[in-house]
Amino acid sequence: MQDFLSSLVSVAFHGLAYGMILYVISVGLSVTMGLMGFVNLAHGVFAMAGGYIMLSAMNGLGVPFPLALVAAFIAVALASMVLERLLYARLYTAGELEQVLFTIGLIFMSVAVARLVYGTLPQPVHLPDYLKGQLRFLGREFPTYRVFLIVFSISIVGLLWFGVERTRWGAMVRAAVDYRAMAQSVGINTSRLFTLTFALGSGLAALGGALGAEIIAIQPTYPFEHLVFFLIVVAVGGLGSLRGPFVAALLIGVADTACKYWVPEFGAFFIFFATIAVLLWRPEGLFGRAA
Amino acid sequence: MTHAGGYIADSRTRAIEWLPWVLAVLCYFIAPSYLPLGSYVLTMIIFALSLDLILGYGGIITLGHSAYFGTGAYAAGLLAVHLTGEPLLGLLAGTLAAGLLGLITGIIILRTRGLALLMLTLAITSLCFEVANKATTWTGGVDGLGGFTVQPILGLFKFDFFGKTAYLYCLAALFVCWWLVRRLVYSPFGASLTGVRENNVRMHAVGAPVYQRLVISYTISAALAGLAGALLTQTTQFVGLKVLSFELSGELMVMLILGGVGRIYGAFVGPLVYLVAQDYLAKQFPEYWYFGIGMMLVLVVMFARGGILGIIDTGLARLRRKPA
Numbered sequence: 292m293q294d295f296l297s298s299l300v301s302v303a304f305h306g307l308a309y310g311m312i313l314y315v316i317s318v319g320l321s322v323t324m325g326l327m328g329f330v331n332l333a334h335g336v337f338a339m340a341g342g343y344i345m346l347s348a349m350n351g352l353g354v355p356f357p358l359a360l361v362a363a364f365i366a367v368a369l370a371s372m373v374l375e376r377l378l379y380a381r382l383y384t385a386g387e388l389e390q391v392l393f394t395i396g397l398i399f400m401s402v403a404v405a406r407l408v409y410g411t412l413p414q415p416v417h418l419p420d421y422l423k424g425q426l427r428f429l430g431r432e433f434p435t436y437r438v439f440l441i442v443f444s445i446s447i448v449g450l451l452w453f454g455v456e457r458t459r460w461g462a463m464v465r466a467a468v469d470y471r472a473m474a475q476s477v478g479i480n481t482s483r484l485f486t487l488t489f490a491l492g493s494g495l496a497a498l499g500g501a502l503g504a505e506i507i508a509i510q511p512t513y514p515f516e517h518l519v520f521f522l523i524v525v526a527v528g529g530l531g532s533l534r535g536p537f538v539a540a541l542l543i544g545v546a547d548t549a550c551k552y553w554v555p556e557f558g559a560f561f562i563f564f565a566t567i568a569v570l571l572w573r574p575e576g577l578f579g580r581a582a
Numbered sequence: 583m584t585h586a587g588g589y590i591a592d593s594r595t596r597a598i599e600w601l602p603w604v605l606a607v608l609c610y611f612i613a614p615s616y617l618p619l620g621s622y623v624l625t626m627i628i629f630a631l632s633l634d635l636i637l638g639y640g641g642i643i644t645l646g647h648s649a650y651f652g653t654g655a656y657a658a659g660l661l662a663v664h665l666t667g668e669p670l671l672g673l674l675a676g677t678l679a680a681g682l683l684g685l686i687t688g689i690i691i692l693r694t695r696g697l698a699l700l701m702l703t704l705a706i707t708s709l710c711f712e713v714a715n716k717a718t719t720w721t722g723g724v725d726g727l728g729g730f731t732v733q734p735i736l737g738l739f740k741f742d743f744f745g746k747t748a749y750l751y752c753l754a755a756l757f758v759c760w761w762l763v764r765r766l767v768y769s770p771f772g773a774s775l776t777g778v779r780e781n782n783v784r785m786h787a788v789g790a791p792v793y794q795r796l797v798i799s800y801t802i803s804a805a806l807a808g809l810a811g812a813l814l815t816q817t818t819q820f821v822g823l824k825v826l827s828f829e830l831s832g833e834l835m836v837m838l839i840l841g842g843v844g845r846i847y848g849a850f851v852g853p854l855v856y857l858v859a860q861d862y863l864a865k866q867f868p869e870y871w872y873f874g875i876g877m878m879l880v881l882v883v884m885f886a887r888g889g890i891l892g893i894i895d896t897g898l899a900r901l902r903r904k905p906a
Binding site: 324330378381382385387388389391392393395396397398399400401402403404406407515518519522523526530556557558559560563564566567570571574575 | 637643645690691693694695696697698700701702704705706708709712713715716828829832835836839843868869870871872873875876877878879880882883884887
């Protein structure tokens with residue numbers, strides 16, 4: 292019984308850490324899809340780029356961890372702004388198929404570049420000393436870095452929610468998600484809003500990829516391999532909402548960790564099965580509004 | 583996407599439509615050392631045709647067509663391991679297994695549209711992949727399924743070391759599939775399918791059984807994909823996990839887009855160009871190859887939405903307008 296309880300706590304803890312990372316990466320995707328109706332399969336590319344930037348800054352240039360995180364966020368956000376203006380913006384009115392193909396093309400290109408620059412092996416992660424080791428809490432040991440991950444992600448989520456629910460920018464985003472034509476006609480510059488929101492979402496993905504580099508290894512096949520999970524978070528959670536993907540990410544994080552711990556012989560089987568069931572029950576996602 | 587394909591009043595076979603077959607037979611005599619590659623190209627053409635039927639004509643965007651290809655491949659492989667190595671029975675098993683899976687999944691998922699549908703196709707493939715990955719006693723998992731022999735076709739034609747029989751076998755299979763898809767696309771059924779692609783709401787409004795049409799075409803498409811998978815199993819005498827992977831679905835889509843969507847012969851041109859180029863380039867410069875593929879996709883989407891055949895069509899039309 293004691294053993295079971297202890298494994299329960301451990302699964303919940305690690306699942307929570309994984310889920311938070313999934314959320315930080317995927318929330319931008321939810322907003323892009325909800326706001327612009329753009330099927331962006333290349334979202335994982337931004338997360339991978341964030342991971343690579345942070346790791347090469349730390350391993351190659353000796354930049355301290357917090358600064359490397361900031362650098363990853365800013366670099367990817369700026370780069371995605373350029374990408375959005377030059378390429379994405381041309382395809383907002385195009386069909387789903389074009390968007391799917393275009394973003395698959397981006398994945399292929401980024402995988403090739405990553406392989407060319409960094410090789411095929413996963414990048415090593417060297418955490419700073421103050422994040423190594425274990426924290427004692429209620430008579431149990433927890434890895435410090437995971438605790439940091441959870442706390443840090445929660446504060447990002449808190450900021451994001453405040454931004455979307457309480458600020459003028461957030462009100463504009465919500466208005467554009469609800470009714471784009473109406474938002475435009477009351478004078479909101481939706482195309483600038485799109486660019487900024489896209490950059491923020493990509494930056495968050497980069498942050499998530501960098502933070503989670505220790506959990507989800509940074510390697511060239513990253514955008515392909517984890518795409519399914521990012522998409523599941525968004526589709527199950529519901530497009531354009533912040534709360535839906537949060538619940539979905541935590542559910543998936545905990546469920547995936549639990550499956551790997553207790554029934555490794557089934558792999559991710561139950562996750563996919565549950566995804567299919569949820570999408571059939573509510574095609575618009577758990578918290579999505581019917582289209 | 584600009585589609586050239588769809589219902590045409592005069593569906594008799596035009597002379598140029600015999601060109602691929604003449605070329606394929608010529609290849610058999612001219613390039614005997616490339617026959618294994620040729621068999622693979624022919625197999626992928628069947629697979630691309632099956633995708634064209636639902637994507638190009640039905641307008642169903644799927645990221646998971648490899649689920650049916652893989653099901654067919656494993657069905658044929660398992661049959662050969664446990665029961666009989668008779669190739670035609672293997673093809674039948676692959677076709678039926680994939681068709682059945684297509685029917686069941688089609689009935690379930692085709693009620694949804696848009697992102698949900700896209701996700702469901704992806705989730706189903708991932709589910710199948712995970713099953714094959716973990717059911718190692720049956721499928722061999724990552725090691726793959728091998729160690730079976732395929733008997734001579736009809737007890738007469740043995741699969742030889744140079745792949746001559748395999749090539750002609752694939753060619754015959756492709757001919758049957760081509761004939762079937764062509765008949766289907768140019769029939770009233772094909773016309774109503776094109777109608778669904780072009781304007782779903784209006785098809786509902788005129789009382790067309792949209793859902794039923796989609797399920798039927800999805801099932802046929804899955805069955806053809808399964809046949810292609812079974813062919814791959816028999817010609818290579820091996821089944822690897824890759825046949826069920828999302829990457830294969832992606833690659834297939836790239837081939838079809840390259841050739842041209844919604845026009846039967848796009849499914850011929852795309853795999854041919856892609857796989858021959860891959861054979862030359864991918865082994866020497868794998869990184870550049872993937873970069874080039876990605877670049878090409880982006881360019882096709884931005885500038886040449888009809889693929890190679892689309893470009894040729896536009897060129898021909900321009901020539902006709904201004905006779906030199």
